[in-house]
Amino acid sequence: AIQLTQSPSSLSASVGDRVTITCRASQGINSLLSWYQQKPGQPPKLLIYGASNLGHGVPSRFSGRASGTDFTLTISSLQPEDFATYYCQQLKDLVYTFGQGTKLEIK
């Protein structure tokens, strides 16, 4: 099965910073990669689908890119509400896999 490795596992940043989280697939996959944000006690929220498409109602400071087996989620200017855990997810051979998560904390 495909493995998704997110880096970093945790990250400290300040409001206004630009941050990038990477998700690397263990083998070549198509562009069916999504990103989710999860805050404590809440379900995940879709941010990006199809590697680079913004989910409904998601602020434009979030963006996604794909390059081979590397996928990135970028937040252009961190807002206080962005401090959360982020997960990538992909589907291959009708099996979904999640990355292990990246916890974004306030510096």
Next chain:
Amino acid sequence: QMQLVQSGSEVKKPGASVKISCKGSGYSFNSYSINWVRQAPGQGLEWMGWITHTGKATYSQAFTGRFVFSLDPSVNTAYLQITSLEAADTAVYFCARDIRSYYYMDMWGRGTTVTVSS
């Protein structure tokens, strides 16, 4: 308003069974598959599998045997049943609507906490 409403928290003893519900409203429930995702305390998200709108279930390798997905289209509800509960099943279980065009989960229930303890 589109939403998935899950049943409430459960506390069970080891060896017991539990059945969690996930009721859809505000959209055509019978046109979408439902995923089930587990999150153990302090851990990440783990995909358990899905059930299509026709009732065909697919299970992740780690969730075969004691886990059963089912569907009652007449009440727009999906179910997850877990038998022979173990302490390791203590987790939050989420249902999530599947979007097949790009394969992602666009709407999630708030989660059902299952605690297995003697």
